[in-house]
Amino acid sequence: MSCARVLRVLTAAVLLLLFATPAVLPRAAAGEPGATTFLTLQIDRVSPDTVTTTSGAVVTVTGTVRNIGDRPVRDVVVRLEHAPAVTGSAGLRTNLSGNLDQYTAVAPFVTLSSELQRGEQVPFTLSYPVRGAEQPSLQIDEPGVYPLLVNVNGTPDYGAPARLDDARFLLPVLGVPPDPATGDADGVSAVVPPDTSRPVGMTVLWPLADRPRLAAGIPGGTTPVRLLDDDLATSLAAGGRLDTLLSAADFATSAAVDQDGAMSGALCLAVDPDLLITVNAMTGGYVVSDDPSGGLNAPTRPGAGQEAAVTWLGRLKALAQRVCVTSTVYAQADLDALKRVGDTGLSAVATGGAADIVDQILGVRSVRGATLIGDGPLTTPAVSLLGAQGPTVAVAAAPLTAGDTEPADLAPRRNSLDVVTAPFDPGVAAALAGVGAAPITPAYLDGELRIPLQHDSRAARLQDAIGALLWRGLAPAAEPRTQIVMPPLAWDLDPDEAQRVLTSVATSIGAGLAYPRPLRAVIAETPRTAAADPAPAPEPAETARFDNGVTSGIAAVTGRLWGLTSALTVDQRTGLTGPQYTAPLREDMLRALSQTVPADARNEAAQQRLSTVSRTVADLFGAVTVVNPGGSYTLATERSPLPLALRNDLPVPIRVRLHITAPPGMTVTDPGEIELPPGFLPLRVPIEVHFTQRFAVDVNLSTVDGLALGDPVRLSVHSNAYGKVLFFITLTGGAILALLVGRRLWHRFRGEPDRADLIPPTRRPDPLDTALAHGAEPTRPADEPR
Structure with a gap:
């Protein structure tokens, strides 16, 4: 048979099989999830959320x-699976996603439904003892943090049985209760308490922060204050996000609850000064922009949160009197980007100046000496920026990768001569960041440790956070025995979640697994115990990095703003100073670098705020100028002063210099430094002109440091002066007149007649002229020659 004929036969056979075989959808092998999502499994509750000897x-x-x-999906079944206790910080994340090899079944599958139609749901309940040799149990014999998994299998139509979804969570076990099969027959020996011989020094930084809400480009002294939206009105009111965080801290440290002062010693309020400035401004009344971008000329409406702001701020001031308070970086600005801006003044406002704002508004002395890096990594540029500000303890994430099997190294590290890091466990902090209505993955977390937060239920994420929070105290091998709890700064918890987090801290301290370590102790002890050779600082992820165009634009605007501020003085009528007037615009530059904005929207939001502030700064420079008269000046003499009018539309006085570009032959007396008050200032500038003609004079203003103000004005001037020619003519005429007067006086003094005083003699009439005048023949005298 020829090759061509064989090929035709094979082709026909293939076509026949294709048409004869019924279509079957792709299906997953048993035990493996398919590419198509059919079922979702959600954890609604774990009880108890923390196992103790008495729970x-x-x-x-x-x-x-x-x-x-x-x-539809048929034969829907679920079962509970468990894994060994977590032994390393990375396990707090890796056990919640990816590989399943570490999980084994607690008990056989339990049937939930013989057939589950589209859109239907079915509840489940799985209950098993913590331990037990003769029955299905979690097989937990000693304290620790244990990963658990609920697995759901089913058979979709046109498919085969497969694992269709799973949900995982962490179960902290502070103490193992008795085996329910034997009860408490063995007395105390029936329980397994935790090892409390080496408790962990715990410091809890409780965040009170928010994303920037003040509209950009509004200078100080402007009333009413303008906000981008009115979300703070809800957040500050009863049940709101910020009210929940404040109420939880207030309750946990109250005298009735915290009788031994343990929570008050461990907890420190981490307050964003930008939030304080905003809330403090709201207490005096405010308006909300109808333009989400915060345009300067956008219409506004009255804000609804004034009363809530007054109440919330009053409660915070009362709480600050009895617990530790420290400041975050202003607006949680990205220090790496701020270093690229390169403005030392702006850097000082973001770090050291932030604490002064907190002290001024709350009326307390906040804890200084620590810099809370927040949700980003401590990079090499950030270390350089902090070192230039003076000694500080940087509270930042410890290095951690998915391959690490040991606890995160929380030993202090010396990054530079003046910067020492007090690390926190990124596995714990990331678990806390996953709690609440808006779970996030912090930028400092290694990419391989990231898990799909939206897949897990809110209850499961809270369970993970509690387990992670208690893990180090239950891990005797973890060194050093210290822990800084650093949640995300813009944390969004409900009241139950906030209470359960703080209750877990109190439980850990009460069980002897931890003891309170105040922030002041962290600041004092960290430099003394810091290692000399730090690990290389990480670099920020490209997706979270601010563009160089943003940082260079901020540098340019900030430089001009500092120049203007140095020229402004104090308005004696209102007490408003130059730095107070321009401070909101500098703070806008820090708000533009805020890490509270999602990474994929940061550059757009920063550029929008930068553009608004740039226009405002340009308007401020244009508000101080020389008034254009619109006509011409005529100088009566060569020394007539040049009349000018200066205008200052700013609410504070400004020190300026006047610059007059004069043509040759015109001399201008420099008036020197001028303090220009708000409004108009008439001015007469001494000049001297040595010619007579019409000419142009260019006049402009600048700050004392040379920054141009307003627009230059060209004046048309006409001079009536004759210059040097008139001077010499006048001088010569005066000399001649003096000489003639002197000569006359001289002759009179000597008694001699002056020739100018003599009367000329009368001339005898000519006979010829007489005769001709009367028409007669003239006769000549006899002796007249002919």
Whole structure:
């Protein structure tokens, strides 16, 4: 048979098989999730959320399975699986996503539904003892933090049985309760308490911060204050986000609850000065811009949160009197980007100046000496910036990768001569960042440790955070025995979540696993114990990095703003100073670098704020100028002063210099430094002109340091002066007149007649002229020659 014929036969056979075989959708092998999502599993509650020797011997997990696919699913079954206790910080993340090899079944599958239609859901409850040899149990025999997993299998239409979803969470076990099969027959030996011989020194930084809300480009002294939106009115009111955080801290440190002062010693309020400035401004009344971008000329409406702001700020001031307070970096600005801006004054406002704002508004002396890096990494440029500001302890994430099997190294590290790092565990902090209504993954977390937060339920994420929070105290091998709890600065918790986090801290201290370590102790002890050879600082992720165009634009605007500020003085009528007037615009530059804005929108938001402030700064420079008269001046003499009018539309006086470009032959007396008050200032500039003609004079203003103000004005001037020619003519005429007067006086003094006083003699009439005049023949005398 020829090759061509064989090829035709094979082709026909393939086509026949294709048409004869019924279509079957791709299906997943048993035990493996398919590419198509059919079911979702959600954890609704874990009880108890923390196992202790007295909490009960049975753990109950309740949840819901929902069919979100495009077809029914048959034989829906679930089961609980467990894994060994977490031994390293990375395990707090890696056990919650990815590999399943470490999990083993606690008990066989439990059938939930024989068939689950599209859109339907079915609840489940799984209850098993913590330990037990003769029955299905979690097989937990000693304290620790244990990963658990609920697995759901099913058979979609046109498919095979497969694992369709799973949900994971961490279960902290502070003490192992008795085996329910034997009860408490063995007495104290029936329980396994935690090892409390080496407790962990715990410092909790409780955040009170928000993303920037003040509209950009509004100088100080402007009333009413303008906000971009009115979300703070809800956040500050009862049940709002900021009210929840403040109420939780207030309750946990109250005398009735914290009788031994342990929580008050461990907890320190981390307050953003930008939030304080905003709330303090709201207490006096404010308006809200109808333009989300905060345009300067956008219409506004009255804000609704004045009363809530007054109440919240009053409660915060009262709480600050009895607990530690420290400042965050202003507006949580990115220090790496701020270093690229290169403005030392702006850097000082972001770090050292932030504490002064907190002290002024709250009326306390906040804890200084620590810099809270927040949700980004401590990079080499950030270390350089902090070192230039003086000695500080940088509270930043410790290095951690997915391959690390040990606890994160929290030993202090010396980054430079003046900067020492007090690290916090990024695995713990990332778990805390996943709690609440707006879970985030901090920028400092290694990419391989990131998990899909939206896949997990809110209850499961809270369970992970509690487990991570208690893990170091339950890990005897973790060194050093210190822990800084650093949640995200813009944390969004509900009241139950906030209470459970702080209750877990109090439980850890009460159980002897931890003891309070005040922030002041961290600042005092860290430099003494810091290692000399730090690990290389990480670089920020490109997605979270501010563009060089943003940082260079901020540098240019800030430089001009400092120049203007140095020329402004104090308005004696209102007390408004130059630095107070321009401070909101400098702070706008820090708000533009805020890390509270999502990484994918940071550069756009920063550029928008920068553009608004740039226009405002240009308007401020244009508000001080020389008034253009619109006509011409005529000088009566060569020394007539040049009349000018200066205008200052700023609410504060400004020191300026006047610059007059004169043509040759015109001399101008420099008036020197002029303090120009708000409004108009008439001015007469001494000049001297040595010619007579019409000419142009260019006049402009600048600050004392030479920054141009307003627009230059060209004046048309006409001079009536004759210059040097008139001077010499006048001088010569005066000399001649003096000489003639002197000669006459001289002759009179000597008694001699002056020739000018003599009367000329009368001339005898000529006979010829007489005769001709009367028409007669003239006769000549006899002796007249002929």
